[in-house]
Amino acid sequence: MAVLLLLLSLATAAPPPAVAARTITMSGASPAQAVVADLAPADIRGAYMGAFGSAPAIGFALAPLIGLQMRNSFGDEATWAMFAAIGVVAAAFGGLALAGLDRTARRERSAVLEA
Numbered sequence: 296m297a298v299l300l301l302l303l304s305l306a307t308a309a310p311p312p313a314v315a316a317r318t319i320t321m322s323g324a325s326p327a328q329a330v331v332a333d334l335a336p337a338d339i340r341g342a343y344m345g346a347f348g349s350a351p352a353i354g355f356a357l358a359p360l361i362g363l364q365m366r367n368s369f370g371d372e373a374t375w376a377m378f379a380a381i382g383v384v385a386a387a388f389g390g391l392a393l394a395g396l397d398r399t400a401r402r403e404r405s406a407v408l409e410a
Contacts, residue, residue, distance in 0.1 A: 327389075328344070330393065361377075362377075
């Protein structure tokens with residue numbers, strides 16, 4: 296799928312950094328789900344996985360609204376800067392989640408790894 300996306304981007308006018316970012320996020324779905332499963336308490340793991348699964352849909356719904364409003368009000372550069380800042384914040388939260396996973400793994404054995 297990532298190769299198809301890359302070939303499609305070469306045939307169109309999609310910005311290469313956007314294609315690279317999407318390719319990376321597509322390849323990271325399974326490890327991210329494993330992190331959520333490991334961090335969630337066993338009795339409410341389903342609620343955590345449901346919230347994690349619905350997050351992309353919420354992003355797909357809100358990004359055009361926020362992005363177009365930002366572009367109309369402040370221009371293209373500000374829009375890209377805003378989304379870059381959101382990406383940095385998301386990466387920071389991901390790093391915090393991985394740090395929490397590391398602390399959790401030291402305390403107890405992972406249910407995913409035992410299965």
